[in-house]
Amino acid sequence: xxxxxxxxxxxxxxxxxxxxxxxxxxxxxxxxENAVLAVQWLKRSAAQGYHGAEEALDRVQxxxxxx
Numbered sequence: 172x173x174x175x176x177x178x179x180x181x182x183x184x185x186x187x188x189x190x191x192x193x194x195x196x197x198x199x200x201x202x203x204e205n206a207v208l209a210v211q212w213l214k215r216s217a218a219q220g221y222h223g224a225e226e227a228l229d230r231v232q233x234x235x236x237x238x
Contacts, residue, residue: 174201181212186219190227197231206235 174195180188193212196205210231216224 172201181215184215184219186216186221186224189213189216189219190221190224193224194227206231210235 174192177188177191177195181192189212193209193216195201196212197209198204210228213224213228213231217228
């Protein structure tokens with residue numbers, strides 16, 4: 172249920188919601204895990220200047236390169 176509301180806000184360019192949607196996709200919370208979508212949402216959040224999004228994005232991308 173929370174994913175639905177975060178996703179709606181994210182689509183309206185809310186940086187915090189984009190960050191949360193990215194993390195939810197990353198961890199599979201309320202939605203199936205999807206690293207590609209997680210990165211996409213984290214990139215959008217970072218582009219908005221949301222605090223912590225760029226750091227989270229860097230960590231996710233580094234982890235994906237190791238696999």
